[in-house]
Structure formats: structure tokens, C-alpha cells
Amino acid sequence: MKDQRSTALITGASKGLGLAIAEALAKRGWRLIINSRHAQELRDAQRKLETFGEVVAISGDVRDEIHLFQFAELLEREQWSLELLINNASTLGASPQPALLDYATNALHNIYHTNVIAPLSLLQKVRPYLSTNATIINVSSDAAAEAYEGWGGYGASKAALDHWTAILAKEQPDWSVYAFDPGDMRTEMHQAAFPGQDISDRPLPEETAVPALLKLIQTHPESRRYTAQELLTPPTSPWKSEYFLTMLK
Template identity: 35%
Template sequence: MGRISHFFDLTNKTALITGGSRGLGLQIAEALGEYGANLVLSARKADELRDAQDHLQRLGIDAECVTADSTIDSDIHRLGAEAIAKFGKVDILVNNAGATWGSPASEHPLEAWDKLMNLNVRAVFLLSQYIGKHSMIPCRYGRIIDVASIAGLRGNQPGSPPTIAYNTSKGAVVNFTRALAGEWGQFGITVNALAPGFFPSKMTNGTIAELGVDSLTAGVPLKRIGDDTDLQGAALLFASDAGKHITGQILAVDGGYTAV
């Protein structure tokens, strides 16, 4: 490798990625695996994890998988313990698992509100706490990447789908990232967040179908939604020593939507 490129090398690093079986999580797994990281992917469905494992294998990337439900505290602790047991430590934690719900605030079901807060916020805290306590703090090294959203950086425009619980949860992830970065920097741990705009995924396909790509990109300077590689470079920066002096930052990967 060249003088600069070695900063991106993840050889002998272990990355745990929640929601890693598809979508943004799998996209990030591809990038970290290609640069040498040992991968542990987590999701609720074993068949989707097997599909992801096969997909990565075709790219020449090996991955271990742990089936776990991030809304269950005991599953989160088991996931953390199994990930550490597989490789001895977790150097990189990608908190990607999440859900959304569309409903007017006046009619929003409380159970849906609680579901989003449990998965999008509580689970991020619990897994970060476990991996920090049992691996990163003792090792005095860690990279935590939280997947937030541009929905956590602003409110919804009139006429757009109402997603108050999702926006609130992702806003919490944004400030969780900043707060944890301030507290854990002393241990050599960086904590940053990616805030994607619209990317095709199981979570967003309904909105894309309802509103159309042209509508969704009307206020986007680059005039497109995200693709299957657009998060990879940013994730690699935050995961590697190329970003070792970056912490507490929220990077919007949105084609410039939040800049205008």
C-alpha cells in the first residue's frame, strides 16, 4: 500500500454490524470486509443472514453471523458476547439496525412509538455500552459508527410522509453520538454518525414508490438518491485510522439535501 492508503487498512480489526443482512448494513459490510476487517453480521432472520454471507463470499469476503433481535435486552448482550468470543474483541461497531413508521402525530400508535425508540435508540445504547465495557475500553481502542438519518437533522416538509417517531429517534441518535464521543474519547474510542438521505431499502421502498424519485430529488443538488456504494467511503473513513482524529461528527450522505 502507498503512504496514505495504509490508513484505510482494517486487517486484524473486527467489525460488528447490526442490521447487516441487507441494505445499508450490507453495503457497509462490503466496504469493511474488502479492506480486511473480520466481520460479524447480526439480524433477526437467519435466512437473510445466510443470503448476506453467501453474497459476501462471492466477493471474496468471509463473515460470521449471529441471529439476534435488537429489541430484546438479552439478545443484545448475547450478541455482544458472541461477537467478542469469535475474534477476541470488537474494534468497530456499526449500529445500523433500525425501523420506521409513518403516521400523523395525532394518531401515532404508542406501541409503534415504543418500538422505534427501543430499536433505534435503546438498542444502540445497550450494544454500545456492552461492547465498550467488555472490549473497547479495556483495549483503549474503538470505532463506533451510528447510522442516523437526515430525518434526525430536520423536521418534515409539509406534504411529506409524517414520521415523527422516526425523526425523534434519529435525532436522539445524533446527540447520543456527540455525547458518547465526549465521554469515551479518553479511551481512544471515536464515535461518529452517518446520516443518509434517501437510499433504496426495505424501509424506504414504500416512500420511494409513493412519491417517486423525481419528487424525492427535487431539492437535492446532485439530483439523485443514494446507491449501493454511496455509504462505503464514509463508513471506511470512520472505521479506519484515516479518521482517527474525527469524533462526535454527523456526516450527511444525502446529495447535498441538508446543505440548501
């Protein structure tokens, strides 16, 4: 008999934001399929997450097409429907990040393959197993929307990710499709972006990004790009607007 529990696939889930969201979902009863390039770190994450529920860990590089087929094969073998796909695996590129004109071409190929092509390739492979109202979340960055000196490789790749996410939302209106900007976080990748700097003032992923991401998953707003800040900021009541305050005078 087919299991009716909700299943989520999260890439880059051995640490940082990926692990934090995996733990939050596991505590809420989700079955998890997790990925990471680092086998030992992924196994450690799996052991931690298994205290909350069922977790399948498949180690590999998201640039490896054979590795991506493993997820589809698992879903077919277990007859699981995939309700949530979070493309979180990403690469910053070099640290410190070079100026655009100094970027090695092979490094740019790696960044674009990891951050732009691999998420779409994974989606193509698991498409037959996605539920009719599936949620797709591509983890983006403020560097996709703002031009920061030295962030040309990473930022441009995330901008490309945002754009194909928006196109996918048009092409698949039954799905909830989001680009999600978690904002600054105290993670290993963020530290690599600012080598030698103290980033202890940044929030941990579970403090802001995870609550915002959970809200996105639970409320299913319209498909588009969201930031953690806007998801966590309460809407302003129209009765408190300047117009209504004027009318009440």
C-alpha cells in the same frame, strides 16, 4: 494465540446499507460479525460475504437483550477485540408514516427501543471487548436534524440517537464516535418511507453512503455528526477563497 485481525460488528446487515458496508469491509480484510432479524436473509448475506473472508452471523431482534448478550459471548469465547461497531439496524415505524398525534403509543415504543435504546444496550454489552481506540458509528438520518411533516416518530428517535452519540463522545474521548447521516438512498426502508413513489433517482448505498462511511473509518476525524455529502466534498483550498483572490489582484 489471539488473532490480530480487525473485527467489525454491524447490525441490520442482511440488506441495504448494512450489507453494502459489510461487503466493502470484507473486501478490505475485516472479520465481520453481522446481525439481522430475518434469519434467511442473513444467511444469504453471510454466504455472499464469506467469499471475501470470515463472517459470523447471529440472527435476532436488537430489542432482545438475550440476543445482544450473544455478541459479547462470541467475543469472549473467540478472544476477539472489537475495533468497529456500526449500529445500523433501525425501524421506520408505520408505512405510510402517521402524523404525531395519530401515532399509536406501542409503535412509538418500538421505534425508540429499536433506534435509541438497543444501540446503547449493545454497546454496553460489548464494551469489555472494544479496543482502546475503537470506532463507534450510529447510522442517523437527515430527519434527525430537519423537521419533516410525517416523520415525527422516526426523526425524533434519530435525534435522540444523535444526542446520546454526542454525549458518548464527550465521555469516551479515546474512541472515535460518530453519528452518520447517509442521505437519501435507494433501499427498501427508503421505499417504505415513500410508498407508491418512484425512488429510482436515489443513489444505491454503495454509490455515496459507503464511500463516505469508509472515509470516516479510515481517516478518524474528530468525533461528531457527519453527513455523507460533507465527507465526500473536497475541502476548498484557502488559495481559492475570495479573500486570497482579492489579495492577488
